[in-house]
Amino acid sequence: MVGTTEAKRQIDEVTGDYKYGFSSDIESEFAPKGLSEEVIRFISAKKNEPEWLLAWRLKAYAMWQKLTCPDWAKLNVPAIDYNDIYYYAAPKSGDKPKSLDEVDPEILRIYAKLGIPLAEQEVLAGVEGARKIAVDAVFDSVSVATTFRAELKKAGVIFMSISEAVHEYPDLVKKYLGTVVPMRDNFFATLNCAVFTDGTFVYIPKGVRCPMELSTYFRINAENTGQFERTLIVCDEGGYVSYLEGCTAPQRDENQLHAAVVEIIALDDAEVKYSTVQNWYPGDKDGKGGIFNFVTKRAHCKGVNSKVSWTQVETGSAITWKYPSCVLSGDNSVGEFYSVAVTNNHQQADTGTKMIHMGKNTSSTIISKGISTGLSQQTYRGLVKVLGSADNVRNFTQCDSLLLSDTCGAHTVPYIEVKNPTAQVEHEATTSKISEDQLFYCLARGLNEEDAVAMIVNGFCKEVMQQLPMEFAVEAQKLLGISLEGSVG
Amino acid sequence: MLKIKNLHATVGTTEILKGLSLEINAGEVHAIMGPNGAGKSTLASTIMGRSDYTVTKGSITFEGKNLLELDTHERVGEGIFLGFQYPVEIPGVSNLNFLRTALNSTRRYRGETDMSAADFMKLVRAKAAELKMDPEMLKRFVNVGFSGGEKKRNETVQMAVLDPKLAVLDETDSGLDIDALRIVADGINRQRRDDTAILMITHYQRLLDYVKPDFVHILVDGRIVKSGTKELAIELEEKGYADVA
């Protein structure tokens, strides 16, 4: 995975050379395929969960059984057989590459472009026997744990896997889990409640500005659990945290279905910045394979003057369905959504946001940039809703789509629903292709077409990229360029 | 004509006017000068009854009537005119339509009948000509596409047509070049009569070269701290507020 250079430097200073820690030979215990009460009990037992959490899971399972999978107008989702999935620790399959030599050179080329060290490459490409240590090789799990945990502990910040948090801070978890995305919210959220395996728990105490950017990368217990992640971030009064999720390198995963849930709560004067760079395996040029990424992300700006910003760069997955949203119930609260979505080949993305204005003087900003090429489909779907009680709401939305091929589609479906006359809501959307003039200008200055397109596209996305924490921004820009390869013409 | 006594006014929770007193009689031209943030625009807005400003103490009477009890458009009916610092654009409403509606609203308030269309056109054209405004501009939408100077001249034409008893001019000279300034000053001077009064709120003394005031007041931190004649303005220009106030 691409580590942050700043963090690397910090670690260097503290620990000197990387120590190559040693990761366990994880007993390949796994639950049988399919979903049933037994499987859920198995998962809960494996994690040694308290009774209340098992009961919560079972309640969700019972609910889920009565629901039907949603059917979206613009996505072409093949039917998913829920009984053909491993819900806990898939067994190792025999067909992993034995070394990097056996890995698709295309992928290696991308790793090289992104500047990823070989050892990391092994992990990412799923080379057999590649120790997850490689991850630890860059960051020795024990020392990282010590260094960062120590700093965070000084500040009073709690940052750990949710499985651990359930044991160490049960009251906190119980208080907030499922309060922003209730169990019955949607089909995938309900499923997630029943079978989530792990995720992140963050608690920022009153008045604390988290001293460093938190990244999933540093989360201990980094099992390859992209599958049913559950994240809960609670920022208490006056707190601030910036959280980074994902990484730029393409990741393969055994599991095809990803249905994560992210809940954020911001109390009075608190601010949370949540950034995602998502590049799950998008499937091959013929659209085979590829991950389905159905995520429910929601923030509750509960406190007065609270603020939550969602920034995302989505370039991966075969099918993406996610609407990071903000419920703005605290007076003066602010919600922001900045997104760049790139789709190529046969990818499909249906993404957007919901801003629900309930409190007074709340405001929201939505900037969505979509780039499609190949045979891909992209839809922006957004909702700006102003309830009758929400006085003086301000919203500004800008969604722009750039089409780079004549075989792709770009769609915009905004819903604007206003029940309060003092609101000022503005929405603008444009769809076009790269102007011939702009392109020619670049070519006439010596850039080749690929670089020219990359540059123009980056300009198109600038507003969004600016919102990303610096290290991510640099990587994300490279990623854009790579995702668009072969798209010109 | 206008009596302001110990006026305290707030915007939001901030008090801007902190006990301002002022008296203006018919036939007089007053100028109020002051540094930024002193409360000049607040004073103008409060006299006109703008809703974002709240009067917490004090009184404003106009010809014996308690102005604070009247709505904005009623104060206009009583004979007060506000020349805006930043006249707003109103697309879709023509200058003619706007002026005629305004004039007739005021007439109705006073129990008079509407002016006939013909008389109105004569009046407007005459006033526009006096102030050298191209009659074509009357057909355009209120201030849309007007330059800064054209907007201010538009204000003076409106003032001429509505013929108020008291004209309150909020930084009418800001953003004007010499030519525009002369035209605006001419308009103001035409409004000087024994039965009218003018209150100019200005930042620079330049306007006062063209419209000679009878009284000059210095407004600092929400109160009038010094009053004098035109000489005071010159002193101010030379020495600055800190020294003079």
Add this chain to the structure above:
Amino acid sequence: MTDQLSSAYAEQVDTLLGVIPALDAGRKQALDAFKKIGIPGKKAENWRYADLANLRAAVYPIATYSKHTASALEGDFAGKFVYVNGGLDEEQSFSSGCMSDVRVSHLSNFMVSNKNRASDLLSDGDGILLLNTALMREGFVFHVPAGVKVEKPILIHHVVGDADKAALHLRHTIELGEGAEATIIEYFSGDDGAYWLNNILQIRISENAKLNHLRLLMDGDNATHTGKCFIDLDAHSRYSSFTVSAGGKMVRSESHVRLLGEQANVKLDCIALAAPDQIHDILTHVDHAVPNSISNQMFRAVLAKKGKTAFQGKVIVRKDAQHTLADQTCNSILLDRTAEANAKPELEIWADDVKCSHGATVGQLDDKALFYLMARGIAPDAARAMLVEAFVTQVIERLESDTLKMLVTAKLNQWLDTYLRGNR
């Protein structure tokens, strides 16, 4: 409930069999299809904002023809056709010399001599369209032959009276031959009965033809108006439509445009004036199927107390429709806390060399502009009316014909007088 409705409507269909023989087969098929899907419910995608609960809850008998004198629309018309409760009132109608080349007919007559044209009538769609197909009784059939240009507008006035809880299902067609030009005004008015007017108009505009279409939806206070317009445009043709939606209790007006030939041009403008407890749900669907076509839409809504509007504008640009220019603007002003404005401007783009955009704003009258007007002595109500007028006038200015501008402005002033200037 659909079963009860279906059997009741089946009986109505039976009474209509044989009245216009050419339509019989279509009626039965439509009714069968209706049995399966019924009246659209709120969960159906494009019905989020308009609830047809009243149509689902009760059967609407067919309104009987009756005698009414409608309040006339002032103007110089090439012809005037007054339909009272769906039947043509010859006495109030006329057709002048400038229309002499236009072939005017009515559904019932037309289908006698043109049985094969029955298949031109659309029969596939939602429950509303299906019921219309099953129960249509009358409508106008206009054909403007190639090259014929009708200078003055043709007025069609639909009046509804004494039709409380009854329905009118009307189906009309307009055809313009190559190079033809005409202006049609559809004016809907009615008494305060809770009637249902189900109006469907099919328009075909051939190459180089031009049609101006003004629709004044001013139904009675308790009426339900479901209107659909289907317009097909051939190369180099133009369709300019202006809708004023200011009447009825629930108005659902749809315009479905297909640009089938290059250089076709469509303009869809609409002003919705939502008075207390009214719902105006305006839907447009513009399909750019071929290259080099243009669509331009402007929708403005003014909402008074408890008014509700929705603008759902969908533009599809198909794969081969390169060099399409599509633009939509939707602005809503809420005058009261209890009003609700909704907008869903949708773009579905499959071609890349296009320029498509849309903008939407929702807000209230500009505070600064209001103060400016009041600071010139204009009382608050009059000031608000002036700004609303300005807001709406910017759309009215897009009409090319002064006659039409005057008609619309008159209606706007009536509305402003009633709801803003307090002169009711």
